[in-house]
Amino acid sequence: MAHSSTLPTIDLSAFLKQEDDEDGWKKAMKDIHEACSEYGFFLAVNHGVPLQLMSQALQVSKSFFDLPDEDKLDYSLKPAAATPPIDGSSTHSGSRTGIIIESPQGDKFEYALRLALGASNNKAEYVALLVEAKLALAYNDSQLVVNQVLEEMYPYFTKLGSLVENIINDCLGLPPDFLKEYNDDRSLDFIIALHYFPATETDNVGKACHSDGNSITFVFSDGVEGLQVYKDGEWISICPPEGTLVVNIGDIIQVLSNDKLKSAAHRVVRQLGKSRYSYAFLYTIPGDKLVEPLPHFTVNKGDSPKYKGFLYKEYVQLRVRNVTRPQDRVGIAHYEISKS
Numbered sequence: 001m002a003h004s005s006t007l008p009t010i011d012l013s014a015f016l017k018q019e020d021d022e023d024g025w026k027k028a029m030k031d032i033h034e035a036c037s038e039y040g041f042f043l044a045v046n047h048g049v050p051l052q053l054m055s056q057a058l059q060v061s062k063s064f065f066d067l068p069d070e071d072k073l074d075y076s077l078k079p080a081a082a083t084p085p086i087d088g089s090s091t092h093s094g095s096r097t098g099i100i101i102e103s104p105q106g107d108k109f110e111y112a113l114r115l116a117l118g119a120s121n122n123k124a125e126y127v128a129l130l131v132e133a134k135l136a137l138a139y140n141d142s143q144l145v146v147n148q149v150l151e152e153m154y155p156y157f158t159k160l161g162s163l164v165e166n167i168i169n170d171c172l173g174l175p176p177d178f179l180k181e182y183n184d185d186r187s188l189d190f191i192i193a194l195h196y197f198p199a200t201e202t203d204n205v206g207k208a209c210h211s212d213g214n215s216i217t218f219v220f221s222d223g224v225e226g227l228q229v230y231k232d233g234e235w236i237s238i239c240p241p242e243g244t245l246v247v248n249i250g251d252i253i254q255v256l257s258n259d260k261l262k263s264a265a266h267r268v269v270r271q272l273g274k275s276r277y278s279y280a281f282l283y284t285i286p287g288d289k290l291v292e293p294l295p296h297f298t299v300n301k302g303d304s305p306k307y308k309g310f311l312y313k314e315y316v317q318l319r320v321r322n323v324t325r326p327q328d329r330v331g332i333a334h335y336e337i338s339k340s
């Protein structure tokens, strides 16, 4: 297993090529299992997303975020106009307005809007877009350029999400297609283009320490460092080479697997004098799914569940409800069953 910035780098080509490569396949499975149990993160190469598309996406993102704020805010949905926030308070984080290019239609959208606002409460601006809502967009020139690239990227990431989910299914020893059948609706997956501002002398928080609330996340960035993963009391800086994807397990998989796989804490630290651009693709599950430790990892093995069950949408709402009060933010520990 190669290590880059101490995170394992895994070659996914064995899963993507036509001809059989049983050895490559077995090795990658073993490496992914180890990485996801130990770090909750790995780096992926030969992942099937065209490298040229990834670099084009970063270019497009830079030109979009370079627009004057007034122009960008024209594309922003005002959250207050969308719906009253869940707890009656403002969902705006205060420091910057999230830039959401979206069409305000239906629950799914509003849910995703809150999700996106909640996910980025720090010194970054971002464009978030639901995979399935893209067709409802009213295009204009500036949106078009971002959207074209996003649209082109979706099928690759959706395919990759399903591939990695399947690998995880097999790593966990679940019945074939178990996770695929559980996670059978792609409409809440979304992609975020992020722009982190340069750090100041007094503030370098780009994204505060968090674990991802979804199922699996894929991130790529412009080579400026910033992402850090927490492991054994230390922060590991991750700066993957261009074209490499950062893949991480989210809270859902951690709960389903009763902690067999890890949803690791991570953060983004801004650099002095440098902007940083990244994209995150969030593979989620439908909001009405019950998330609880599966019997395969509890009763069937004589182990106690480590979490109470919950509906995914309830968890999302809890996560974003206190976006203005970081001290009240809720993470997966909220559902932990205490050991005493």
Ligand SMILES: O=C(O)CCC(=O)C(=O)O
Binding pocket: 119, 192, 194, 207, 212, 217, 219, 221, 227, 266, 267, 268, 278, 279, 280
């Ligand atoms: O920008 C990054 O590198 C990571 C973003 C992230 O952690 C997230 O969107 O959850």
Ligand SMILES: [Fe+2]
Binding pocket: 210, 211, 212, 217, 266
């Ligand atoms: Fe994250």
